[in-house]
Amino acid sequence: AAGVIQSPRHLIKEKRETATLKCYPIPRHDTVYWYQQGPGQDPQFLISFYEKMQSDKGSIPDRFSAQQFSDYHSELNMSSLELGDSALYFCASSLGGTQYFGPGTRLLVL
Amino acid sequence: DAKTTQPPSMDCAEGRAANLPCNHSTISGNEYVYWYRQIHSQGPQYIIHGLKNNETNEMASLIITEDRKSSTLILPHATLRDTAVYYCIVRVANYGGSQGNLIFGKGTKLSVKP
Numbered sequence: 369a370a371g372v373i374q375s376p377r378h379l380i381k382e383k384r385e386t387a388t389l390k391c392y393p394i395p396r397h398d399t400v401y402w403y404q405q406g407p408g409q410d411p412q413f414l415i416s417f418y419e420k421m422q423s424d425k426g427s428i429p430d431r432f433s434a435q436q437f438s439d440y441h442s443e444l445n446m447s448s449l450e451l452g453d454s455a456l457y458f459c460a461s462s463l464g465g466t467q468y469f470g471p472g473t474r475l476l477v478l
Numbered sequence: 479d480a481k482t483t484q485p486p487s488m489d490c491a492e493g494r495a496a497n498l499p500c501n502h503s504t505i506s507g508n509e510y511v512y513w514y515r516q517i518h519s520q521g522p523q524y525i526i527h528g529l530k531n532n533e534t535n536e537m538a539s540l541i542i543t544e545d546r547k548s549s550t551l552i553l554p555h556a557t558l559r560d561t562a563v564y565y566c567i568v569r570v571a572n573y574g575g576s577q578g579n580l581i582f583g584k585g586t587k588l589s590v591k592p
Contacts, residue, residue: 401580410583410584410585411522411582424579458522460521466524467524469524
């Protein structure tokens with residue numbers, strides 16, 4: 369079965385640079401969620417979109433923004449990167465309840 | 479804050495059943511119990527969920543107490559590949575509109591040993 373696709377899988381950036389993470393949900397899923405997992409921590413919810421509109425917002429820094437496009441894929445844009453942004457970023461998608469996660473993007477900020 | 483309490487770690491012998499408990503004493507009537515697991519930095523994997531009846535699928539069984547204040551995830555024949563952090567999460571299952579993010583607690587680190 370098709371799963372959630374995330375790209376890139378690994379990303380290395382310098383401080384103050386920008387990064388864009390992409391998420392392609394499972395076909396026909398209409399909701400996308402973004403989570404951040406710092407080293408040794410549990411996943412924390414950032415933001416979600418339902419039918420291309422922002423539906424919930426968690427602990428997402430103002431430096432981050434996201435959107436969901438007409439084909440339901442989503443992008444997380446991160447600007448003015450800080451060392452503390454180094455983390456795993458997971459995308460999940462759902463259709464009516466259960467969320468299914470992608471493999472994640474590992475971001476390292478140097 | 480997470481609405482669930484789980485033991486931080488458990489061990490299980492390979493081939494034996496692994497029983498992972500979860501307390502959710504403040505669960506609301508419209509909240510489901512979801513279980514996910516995360517194998518070493520991989521994306522969290524959905525296991526099973528339930529409202530009040532016991533549930534079983536190809537991966538596990540979920541036993542929910544009658545008062546719904548606690549539940550147990552059962553892996554009937556644990557293998558080394560089941561070593562992971564297991565998260566018990568309660569959430570409202572909305573259909574349409576805002577569908578509710580997951581709030582991850584600390585989870586239980588299950589170690590399956592040969």
